[in-house]
Amino acid sequence: MSEEKDTSRGQGFIQVLHSNWMAWYAMWFLVAYFLLVAGSMAFIDLNPYDQQTMDFFRPPRISFSFSQGLSKFILGTDDLGRDVYARLIYGARNTFLYALAAAVISSLAGGLVGFLSALYSSRLLNIIRILVSSVRSYTPVILAFAIITVLGPSLKNAAVAIAVSLIPRFTLICHEITTSEMKKEYIRAVMLDGAGTLAMFRLSLFPNIRDVLIIQFTKHFSMAILDLTALGFLGLSAEAQEPELGSMIAENMDMLYTGNYWIIAIPGVAIISFVIAINILSDGIRNALHRENL
Amino acid sequence: MILILLRKSAMLLLSAVILLLLTFWFHVRSNDLGDQDLFLRFLIYLNRILRLDFGFSAQSSRPVSGEFLEYGAATAELCLAAMIPSLAAGFFLGCFAALHKDRWLDSAITNSSIMFSSIPVFWIAQIFIALLAVRVDWIPSNGRISLLYSTEQITGFILVDTLLRDGFGDSFLNALTHFILPVLSLSILPTTEMIRIVRNSLYSVMQQNYIKAAFSRGWSSWYIIYRHGLRNAMPSILAQCGSVLFLTFTSVIIVENVYNWPGVGTWIIEAIRSGDVNVVNAYLVLVGMLFVVLNISLEFAADLSIIYLNHPGRGRSTPS
Amino acid sequence: MALLDIRNLSVRVGPGRDALTVVDRISLTVNEGRILALVGASGSGKSLLMQAVMMLRRDNISYSADRFKLDGEDLLKIPSRKRRRIIGQNISFIMQDPRQSLDPTMKIRDQIYEVMPRIPWYHVLSRLKNFFRRTRSKTAAALLHRSGIRDHERILGSYPAQLSDVECQKIMLAIALASKPRILLLDEPVVNLETASRLQVLKLLDRCAKNDRTAVVVICNDLASVYNFADEFAFMYAGQIVERGSRDRILNNPRHPYTASLIRTMLELGRNGRLKRYLPVLSGKHPDYRSMPVGCRFGARCRRARRECNREPEMIISKNEQYRCHFPLEDGALYEDE
Numbered sequence: 001m002s003e004e005k006d007t008s009r010g011q012g013f014i015q016v017l018h019s020n021w022m023a024w025y026a027m028w029f030l031v032a033y034f035l036l037v038a039g040s041m042a043f044i045d046l047n048p049y050d051q052q053t054m055d056f057f058r059p060p061r062i063s064f065s066f067s068q069g070l071s072k073f074i075l076g077t078d079d080l081g082r083d084v085y086a087r088l089i090y091g092a093r094n095t096f097l098y099a100l101a102a103a104v105i106s107s108l109a110g111g112l113v114g115f116l117s118a119l120y121s122s123r124l125l126n127i128i129r130i131l132v133s134s135v136r137s138y139t140p141v142i143l144a145f146a147i148i149t150v151l152g153p154s155l156k157n158a159a160v161a162i163a164v165s166l167i168p169r170f171t172l173i174c175h176e177i178t179t180s181e182m183k184k185e186y187i188r189a190v191m192l193d194g195a196g197t198l199a200m201f202r203l204s205l206f207p208n209i210r211d212v213l214i215i216q217f218t219k220h221f222s223m224a225i226l227d228l229t230a231l232g233f234l235g236l237s238a239e240a241q242e243p244e245l246g247s248m249i250a251e252n253m254d255m256l257y258t259g260n261y262w263i264i265a266i267p268g269v270a271i272i273s274f275v276i277a278i279n280i281l282s283d284g285i286r287n288a289l290h291r292e293n294l
Numbered sequence: 295m296i297l298i299l300l301r302k303s304a305m306l307l308l309s310a311v312i313l314l315l316l317t318f319w320f321h322v323r324s325n326d327l328g329d330q331d332l333f334l335r336f337l338i339y340l341n342r343i344l345r346l347d348f349g350f351s352a353q354s355s356r357p358v359s360g361e362f363l364e365y366g367a368a369t370a371e372l373c374l375a376a377m378i379p380s381l382a383a384g385f386f387l388g389c390f391a392a393l394h395k396d397r398w399l400d401s402a403i404t405n406s407s408i409m410f411s412s413i414p415v416f417w418i419a420q421i422f423i424a425l426l427a428v429r430v431d432w433i434p435s436n437g438r439i440s441l442l443y444s445t446e447q448i449t450g451f452i453l454v455d456t457l458l459r460d461g462f463g464d465s466f467l468n469a470l471t472h473f474i475l476p477v478l479s480l481s482i483l484p485t486t487e488m489i490r491i492v493r494n495s496l497y498s499v500m501q502q503n504y505i506k507a508a509f510s511r512g513w514s515s516w517y518i519i520y521r522h523g524l525r526n527a528m529p530s531i532l533a534q535c536g537s538v539l540f541l542t543f544t545s546v547i548i549v550e551n552v553y554n555w556p557g558v559g560t561w562i563i564e565a566i567r568s569g570d571v572n573v574v575n576a577y578l579v580l581v582g583m584l585f586v587v588l589n590i591s592l593e594f595a596a597d598l599s600i601i602y603l604n605h606p607g608r609g610r611s612t613p614s
Numbered sequence: 615m616a617l618l619d620i621r622n623l624s625v626r627v628g629p630g631r632d633a634l635t636v637v638d639r640i641s642l643t644v645n646e647g648r649i650l651a652l653v654g655a656s657g658s659g660k661s662l663l664m665q666a667v668m669m670l671r672r673d674n675i676s677y678s679a680d681r682f683k684l685d686g687e688d689l690l691k692i693p694s695r696k697r698r699r700i701i702g703q704n705i706s707f708i709m710q711d712p713r714q715s716l717d718p719t720m721k722i723r724d725q726i727y728e729v730m731p732r733i734p735w736y737h738v739l740s741r742l743k744n745f746f747r748r749t750r751s752k753t754a755a756a757l758l759h760r761s762g763i764r765d766h767e768r769i770l771g772s773y774p775a776q777l778s779d780v781e782c783q784k785i786m787l788a789i790a791l792a793s794k795p796r797i798l799l800l801d802e803p804v805v806n807l808e809t810a811s812r813l814q815v816l817k818l819l820d821r822c823a824k825n826d827r828t829a830v831v832v833i834c835n836d837l838a839s840v841y842n843f844a845d846e847f848a849f850m851y852a853g854q855i856v857e858r859g860s861r862d863r864i865l866n867n868p869r870h871p872y873t874a875s876l877i878r879t880m881l882e883l884g885r886n887g888r889l890k891r892y893l894p895v896l897s898g899k900h901p902d903y904r905s906m907p908v909g910c911r912f913g914a915r916c917r918r919a920r921r922e923c924n925r926e927p928e929m930i931i932s933k934n935e936q937y938r939c940h941f942p943l944e945d946g947a948l949y950e951d952e
Contacts, residue, residue, distance in 0.1 A: 134309040137585040139544045142578065146316065149566055149574045150323045226414055230548055233416040234563055249417060253552075261424050268417035275412035283408055396674065503714035507786075510668045511729065511793065512702015521728070522717050603719045 023284020026277040033274060037092050046086035048243045075266055078252060084266060091243035092270055095232070098159040099224040106166035106224075107217050113167075114174025118182065119197050129171060136168035140227040141234075148236045155228075155244065158237035162227050166220055173216055177209050211285065218282035222275045229271055245271050295601060302594045309586040314340065317578045324571040348576035353568060358576040362558070367450025368438060369546060369557035375453075375473060376480035377542050383481075384488025384538075391489065392496035392523075393515055403489060411486040415545040419479040419552040426475065436554045439469045480549045484538045491538070495530035499523050525603055533596040536589050543585070616643035617796055617829050618667075618705075621681035625659075625666045629674055634903045637663050638853040641929070644797060647827040649819065651840045653876065654850030655900050660833045661710070663850075664799050668707045669698060685796065705797045706790035710805070712782035716774035722785055723770040726754045729792045761788040762818055780811035787818060797829045798822065804839055816843050838880045841865065849873050852901050852911040855929075857937040869935060869942035871916045872896075910940065 018024055040046060075084040113132055117125040144161035151157050181187060182205070190204045231237040232246025248267040255263050318339055322332070342348070348358035391403040427435035434440065438452050443465040449455060453473070456466040499505065500523055508518045524531075550559035558577065565573035625637035637659045644650055654660050666677055682690045684704060689697050709715045717725060730753060751770070758766040761784045774782060783803065790798060800819070804812040820843060823830045834840050841861075848858045849872060857870040868874040875896045898915035901907055907914055909924040916923070922940045929938050 130305075130308070131312070134305060134312055137309060137313075137589045138582060139540050139585070141544045141547060142581060142585070145562065145566060145574060146320045146578055149569070149571065150320060222412065226412075227544075229414050230416060230544070233414075233548060234551060236566065246414070246416070249420070253420065256420060256424050257428055261421075264417070264420055264424070268414070268421075271417070272413050275414075276409060279408045279412050283404075503709050503711060504717045507707070507709060507715040509698075510702065510705075510707040512699045522720075525719050526717070 020284035020287060023281050026280040026284065029273070029277045030281070033092075033277070037089055037096075040085075040089045041093065046083065046089060048082060048086040048090040049241055050082065076262070078248075078263060084263065087243040087248060088245075088267060088270055091245045091248055091267065092274075094155060094238065094243060095225065095228055095245045095271070096274065098155050099162070099228045100221060102159040102163040102166065102224045102228070103217060103221040105163040107170050107213075107220060109163075110167040110170025111174050111213070114171040115178055115201070118175045118178035119201060129175060132171050133168050135165075136172065138165050140165040141230065144231055144236055148231075153236050154239060155237050155242065158228055158231045159224075161231075162224050166224065170216065170220065174213075177212055178205065181205060181209060215282045215286050218278050218285075222278045222282075225271065225275055225278075295598075298594065298597045298601075302590055302597070305593075306586065306590045309590065310583065313579070313582045313586060314343065317575060317582070320578060321575055324575070343579055348579070349572040351565070351573050352570045353564065353573075358572050361561070361573075362576055362580060364450065365556065365558045365561045368452070368555060369550065369559065371451045371453065372473075372476055372480065372550070372555060372557060373542055373546055376477045376546075377484055377538075379477075380481035380485040381488055381538065384485040385492055387485070388489045388492025389496060389519055389523075391493040392500055393519065395497055395500070400493075404493065407486040407489045410482050411490075413482070415479060415483060416548045416552055418482060419475070419549055422475050422479055423552070433474050434468075434472050435475050438472050438556060439465065440472075443468060476549050476553045476555055479552075480542065480545055483541050483545050487538045487541050491531055491534045492527075495527040495534070496523055498530075499526045502526070528603060529596050529600045532592060532599055536592045539588055539592075540585065543581070616683075617646050617685060618642070618644040619681060619683040620667075620679060623663075623666065623677065623679040623682065625662055626676045626678075627662070627674060633674075633676065636853050636903055637666060640850075640853075640855050642848065642855070644829045644831060646796070646829055647823055648846060649823050649830045649832065649844045650846045650848060651837075651844035652831060652833045652848050652850060653837050653840075654835065656835050657900055658850045659853040660835075660850055661801055664707065664801055664831070664833060667799065668701060668705065669694075703793065704795060705799060706793060706795035707799045708783075708786045708790050708801065708803060710801045712786045713774055713777075713779065715786055716782060718774055721771060721773060722777075723751070723754065726757060726770070726785075726789060726792065729789050730754065730757075757788045757792050758785070761785070761791065762814060763788070780807050780814065783807065783811075783815055784818070787815070791822060791826075791828075794826075795828065797831065799831045799833075801833045802835070803832060805834070805836070812839065816840070819843075837876050841880065849876070852906065853903070854911060854938060855936075856912065856939070857935075859935045859937075863935060867943070867945045869937040870912075870939045871918055871943065872912050873937075874943055910938075912939075 075088060078084055078087070110132075113125075113129055117129040140162040143165045144158055147157050147161045186208075187200065187204060190200050195203065228237060229244075229246030229249075232244040232248075233250045235247065235250060238244035238247045245267045249264055252263045318336055321339055322335070346359050348362075350356065351358050351361055354361065387403050387407075391400045394400045423435045426433050439456070443456070449458075452469045453466065456463075456469050460466060496519070500519075505518060505522055508522055509515075546557070547559035547562070549555065550557045551563055554560065558581070562574065562577045564570075565577070620640065620642045622639045622641060623637065624635055624639055626633040627636050628634050640663060642650075652660050652663070666675075669677075677690070679690060682688060684700065687700070689700065692700075716722070727750060730750065754770060755766045758769060763769055763781070763784050769777065769781065769785065777785070798819070803819070804815055807815065819830050819832070822828045832840055832844065844861060846858070846860055847864045849856050849870065851872050857864070857868065857873045864873065865877060868877055879896065896915060901911055901914070909926050910916070910919070913919045913923040918941050920941065925940075927938045927940050929936060930942075
């Protein structure tokens with residue numbers, strides 16, 4: 001039993017990805033995305049706040065000449081004359097970083113409660129777990145309403161709201177998978193060999209549930225992105241000038257009726273391609289591992 | 295059974311208390327009741343909540359609970375209209391995918407549901423406006439009904455109202471065309487979520503030997519799914535159905551804002567923007583309570599289905 | 615005429631170009647009233663062959679055969695839906711773990727009713743409903759009784775989790791026999807049972823072969839459990855049938871070295887009734903399908919292997935023996951190594 005179970009340990013994350021070409025390309029897409037955002041911020045002089053008073057609402061145009069280099073506004077300007085490319089890059093950084101932070105915080109906190117309460121079945125920990133899981137009925141948006149009305153809209157508050165509302169999900173998953181895994185023979189064998197709880201967790205349990213956790217984390221990340229952009233769209237996350245992908249779409253909603261769809265299409269494509277890549281990645285990992293029931 | 299009922303009601307009570315504490319924190323922070331006795335304030339607050347008295351809206355100076363009912367009917371109508379077809383469609387597509395596992399039909403359904411679930415609902419809603427309402431002026435994209443028709447309320451559900459008033463006439467058709475875009479954009483996410491849930495839970499059941507044995511007897515696939523597959527997958531499907539509801543309730547806020555639907559979503563966003571504390575408080579209490587009750591009753595239904603379908607392990611019929 | 619006649623059936627597993635040929639050009643005939651035991655190591659393709667016969671596995675699997683005739687009708691030439699129905703009516707299949715093959719959420723009663731001939735709806739609606747219910751439960755009890763269950767009242771009202779392994783196996787037999795199949799396939803029917811109940815199940819199988827003229831095919835990896843029960847044997851090794859023949863011929867004069875080694879491991883005592891001097895261990899391991907050896911697949915483990923064994927042996931078919939070996943054992947050579 002233990003032999004059979006522990007085969008997943010030798011299999012690296014990269015090999016798992018390599019066996020599924022869609023997930024493999026999705027990973028490279030994410031890397032390229034990261035490089036594009038980081039490179040643009042490092043090497044190109046971008047200003048997402050500056051308003052070109054004479055030059056607003058210019059459509060995207062890419063032209064290149066050796067004397068002047070790349071044309072100035074490759075994705076055009078919005079209705080206030082701000083560089084859409086600059087806003088896109090800074091918006092992507094803001095959105096994805098805050099979403100990542102929310103996902104990381106919620107996974108860490110949720111994982112801590114879930115694992116501890118499953119490993120050490122003490123009464124206090126169980127009470128904490130039940131308290132945490134009783135908050136699972138709140139969606140991020142509703143929690144954000146409360147937090148933002150009191151503290152005022154900002155990206156940080158929105159991220160906190162999302163993180164808090166994602167904690168119960170992760171707690172539940174960690175608790176369930178740990179308890180079901182603890183019943184298996186190989187854990188019992190390790191415990192009989194004299195391993196302490198922590199050693200057992202680190203050496204046997206965690207390597208076996210690591211893949212599930214990775215998949216859940218990517219899922220939470222994509223959920224956090226969608227929720228954060230939704231809050232931004234509702235005007236509840238970023239402050240007025242702060243670039244954010246969701247609020248970029250909201251700012252230019254009226255432009256729909258003038259027939260200039262590109263200004264909405266650009267940030268939308270930026271969000272969708274990122275989230276699709278993440279979802280394909282997590283689905284690819286899951287299929288490669290044949291863990292169906294997640 | 296009684297034990298489960300007790301456990302679930304304890305959970306309900308606990309969640310409700312936590313919700314009330316949260317909203318009370320909100321109440322205290324927003325009304326600046328710094329140095330008063332908190333416990334006393336909480337009792338007063340609780341008393342008001344139990345009488346469903348949320349004060350008056352600062353914008354319209356009408357009672358908040360009355361306004362909530364009015365807007366809630368519009369939202370409920372939209373949610374129902376979107377959720378019923380999407381639950382059904384997601385259910386059948388999920389069954390199809392589980393039945394044709396690892397073949398082109400499954401991968402088509404699964405991959406397209408991943409694609410669609412990655413699209414933010416506010417973006418797809420605007421693309422619908424751009425393509426169907428602006429470029430080709432087919433469908434209206436604003437509000438519940440054209441201003442030409444009178445909007446006196448009977449039940450609050452506009453389709454029912456127009457039917458009651460004018461029968462199957464122009465106003466009903468007009469209201470119906472107003473429904474198309476919001477329902478379309480609202481139903482995408484629940485459908486994909488339902489597909490995922492049904493496919494995953496049904497597939498793990500379809501791998502079992504008793505399903506293979508049933509297939510070896512030459513029965514039709516749909517009979518096997520109905521008779522053995524769903525019977526075994528139902529608790530797991532029911533337990534996960536909550537996420538479909540929450541997804542719908544979250545995205546309905548956005549959809550209402552895009553299409554100017556006069557529902558709870560536009561109401562609350564207006565209130566947050568203008569700092570209307572009473573409205574936000576009422577929203578938090580009422581919608582939060584709705585979520586808690588729905589969630590726990592779904593879990594209760596899942597546990598009941600375990601007993602009713604005699605699943606081994608939990609709640610078996612052997613008395614102890 | 616043979617009931618089931620398979621000629622050169624190959625089963626390939628895996629997608630497209632990387633597919634592995636797991637079952638390789640197998641020919642089998644199954645006759646009425648005979649018990650055929652399909653013996654081979656685990657991983658030799660026995661279960662896959664049976665699932666191929668039932669057309670159960672459909673994902674990532676491709677079949678090809680020169681002939682696949684059930685009662686004179688070639689199944690590969692008719693549409694798949696009709697094929698599944700014909701197979702379902704004529705062949706019953708019992709899978710390895712009987713408890714897993716019963717729906718855990720249904721009472722045994724309902725699962726048996728399900729396989730019995732359906733009562734038309736107008737009967738159900740009519741006043742005869744109660745009458746039909748009574749006959750139905752009587753038929754179910756009779757079915758259970760025939761497969762050796764005495765306390766059918768208790769069995770009918772309980773769930774699979776409440777029953778023992780042998781009871782589950784008997785119920786599976788009752789369910790399999792309810793549709794009056796021409797062929798009964800069993801995948802390791804006795805592997806998890808203790809000796810007494812093992813004999814009960816085997817006796818039942820023997821009875822339905824002799825009385826009902828059902829063709830019984832038993833898969834097993836342990837020759838000892840079925841050797842005096844089957845009429846014919848087929849030995850599989852690495853996806854091929856290496857030897858086939860009647861019981862007396864196989865047990866006394868095996869031709870293929872693999873068969874001989876299996877029979878030797880089964881016999882606890884030597885020829886003269888004395889204890890063996892050595893344990894008849896077959897060394898080496900079953901080849902991997904990814905890297906199948908050239909030539910004879912048993913060559914690497916065969917003590918008689920010579921240069922000619924690098925060429926793949928053909929199936930040699932004579933009057934009452936079939937084997938796939940260049941250097942078959944002669945009569946009485948079974949004990950020559952001792």
